[in-house]
Amino acid sequence: MRIVWKYIVVCILSVNSGNIHAQLIEDLNAYVQKVRIALVDEFFARFNGTEMHPDLPLEKEGSRNKNLMILFNLSQFSSKQDPKFKEAEIMMQEVIRDSIHIHYSDSTWYAIAHCKGVLDGKSVNFDIYLNVQHRSANMYKWVINKVKGKIFDISPKKSNENIMLYPDDHETNFLSLRRMTSEQPSNIELFMSRDFNYDSTSAFCHLIFNKRLKIEYVDDLEFVFTQIPGYIFHVKYFERENSNAGWLISDFYKNDEKKQETDENKNLKQPDYSIQQMKAVYERRLKEKISQLGDYLSFIQKEDTLRVKSVYIPKLKSLFYDNAKVVIKDKDDYSNRSTTIEDFCNSLCNKLIKVNNVDSVMVPVWEEQLIDLKPTINRIMLPACKIACIASDNANSNIKINKSLLLPIYREDTEDGVEWLPLFGDIVVSAM
Amino acid sequence: MRINKDFIIAIIALFTFTSISSAQITNQDEMIKRRAAEKVAQMNDYISFMASKKKAYKNRKYYSEKALNLFIGRGYDYEENGINKKGVMMEITSIRKTSVSHKLVRDYFNNLINLNYSDVKITSTEIANIKVSNLQQISEDTYVCTCQYDQAFVGYRDGRPLYKDITTKRIKCYIKAEDTEDGTEYIIMLGDITALQTKKL
Numbered sequence: 001m002r003i004v005w006k007y008i009v010v011c012i013l014s015v016n017s018g019n020i021h022a023q024l025i026e027d028l029n030a031y032v033q034k035v036r037i038a039l040v041d042e043f044f045a046r047f048n049g050t051e052m053h054p055d056l057p058l059e060k061e062g063s064r065n066k067n068l069m070i071l072f073n074l075s076q077f078s079s080k081q082d083p084k085f086k087e088a089e090i091m092m093q094e095v096i097r098d099s100i101h102i103h104y105s106d107s108t109w110y111a112i113a114h115c116k117g118v119l120d121g122k123s124v125n126f127d128i129y130l131n132v133q134h135r136s137a138n139m140y141k142w143v144i145n146k147v148k149g150k151i152f153d154i155s156p157k158k159s160n161e162n163i164m165l166y167p168d169d170h171e172t173n174f175l176s177l178r179r180m181t182s183e184q185p186s187n188i189e190l191f192m193s194r195d196f197n198y199d200s201t202s203a204f205c206h207l208i209f210n211k212r213l214k215i216e217y218v219d220d221l222e223f224v225f226t227q228i229p230g231y232i233f234h235v236k237y238f239e240r241e242n243s244n245a246g247w248l249i250s251d252f253y254k255n256d257e258k259k260q261e262t263d264e265n266k267n268l269k270q271p272d273y274s275i276q277q278m279k280a281v282y283e284r285r286l287k288e289k290i291s292q293l294g295d296y297l298s299f300i301q302k303e304d305t306l307r308v309k310s311v312y313i314p315k316l317k318s319l320f321y322d323n324a325k326v327v328i329k330d331k332d333d334y335s336n337r338s339t340t341i342e343d344f345c346n347s348l349c350n351k352l353i354k355v356n357n358v359d360s361v362m363v364p365v366w367e368e369q370l371i372d373l374k375p376t377i378n379r380i381m382l383p384a385c386k387i388a389c390i391a392s393d394n395a396n397s398n399i400k401i402n403k404s405l406l407l408p409i410y411r412e413d414t415e416d417g418v419e420w421l422p423l424f425g426d427i428v429v430s431a432m
Numbered sequence: 433m434r435i436n437k438d439f440i441i442a443i444i445a446l447f448t449f450t451s452i453s454s455a456q457i458t459n460q461d462e463m464i465k466r467r468a469a470e471k472v473a474q475m476n477d478y479i480s481f482m483a484s485k486k487k488a489y490k491n492r493k494y495y496s497e498k499a500l501n502l503f504i505g506r507g508y509d510y511e512e513n514g515i516n517k518k519g520v521m522m523e524i525t526s527i528r529k530t531s532v533s534h535k536l537v538r539d540y541f542n543n544l545i546n547l548n549y550s551d552v553k554i555t556s557t558e559i560a561n562i563k564v565s566n567l568q569q570i571s572e573d574t575y576v577c578t579c580q581y582d583q584a585f586v587g588y589r590d591g592r593p594l595y596k597d598i599t600t601k602r603i604k605c606y607i608k609a610e611d612t613e614d615g616t617e618y619i620i621m622l623g624d625i626t627a628l629q630t631k632k633l
Contacts, residue, residue, distance in 0.1 A: 033557055033561040033582060038580040038600075039565045039602075040565070042563060042565075104566070116532075139568075139569050139570065139571075140568065217532040217534075237628065239600060239628065239631070
């Protein structure tokens, strides 16, 4: 009896529901609801050809191409003669020819959430870049890869070499640190070590952790796909009452165009140098640095000017890792003594020693893993080896890698791509 | 000869079993997705009833409670992975405002019941046109998916439509697989709702 009563209630609900739908259903365009690409999953299905635009027959010749072309926001083309439309056709022909498919689990697509938030009570805008990350079995999750926005910018307002903590600030218990934060917080970057690389994503985490930054809502969302070789396309949601609506390709370009923009998500970025090239570049930079070491020592010993102290001594120090030691081999009494780089430089300035040769220097050894490092990692410790600097045919023929001694190499982004540069460890010099 | 025949039968049986299992998985996914869409349609029906001034206040309140029961935590605070979460949220857009606001679903329903119009008509996408995303597994026995639908709102005063809008909405659905004596049962609960864009009708 109870079941029958329930059935009657459900029937009444259905009839009532039908009446309301009948009254206003014309406001909800059923055709648009059907044809628009409502969900990103549907975009994937249409792109891969597992779902067709409802107006296109599945088997008819050319349907696949039309199905792909209608994935574009067609209002970006002025006509079929528009060069951009022609380029779109070429791109999609490649998709058909090479049977390119896109999948949710691909690591070659990412999301950019354009966020509205509140930082310390003020409205702010910023972008969050997200990637799909595999968890286990067939489980995935979205993860934040990086953030970008003016609110994370800490570029100093003034660029002045004299804005710094003074060399004797340690004598006043670094009283100047207080002044730094209260009087010129906007210049904080000028007070940092040259090896420091600011990371806005870490800043974002800290602001969120301390409840200073809150995300109000995602104002706009776009997806970037890099699965088509040589092309990148963006997908955004277009809300409109026609058959070209929903998640559509809002923009596309060749890989080398708008390079700056596509480099946003560096996890997806292909290295500009190949693995072999990167290694060769590293070895070239290493040789250059060894050559610089000789030059700086020579300048410092030849000239006794303020310029030596202010320019070449810091340059010489910058070649070395903080803990590096100098072993001085005295030619007169055949004794060896060890000192810090700092004391070595002071001795050079004060003409207490004269270096004849740099015998050897410890350098970090290149490893292939550097290619796969996350772009947020800017410095890494690697096993070291001793390089003989005295010219000799077999000086470096039997290099031994010391795995217990680690030396840093640091990342530098150049116009040509990522480069890794070494810092020297212990150095052996012959002196008089 | 007999061996060969058995072998062939075994191979056919193996292929049949394989294709049935994969078909079953696909059918099961489709069945769950259809049930998620039904749940969303049910919620939309309740929303229509609770907003309609032609129904008594007591009845509108009743439909609001029925609708809340469809949501995770029944619209109130709930715990997920040891984290206390506020009741299910609804993101609200309006053609009169440029910003987006958030309300607890239970507050949103309460507002719908008490709207200052002589009548309100809300209609939503028919069940056949509700789009459902693929199921994504988030734990051993729990899956999620998203349903998209449109909702048209008309507020009347003295029989004349005073305000009309249409909003595209997406709702998170939680699917929990529970083993019973009769096999696996899938319990579907609704979650947060996102409003995409509001257009004046």
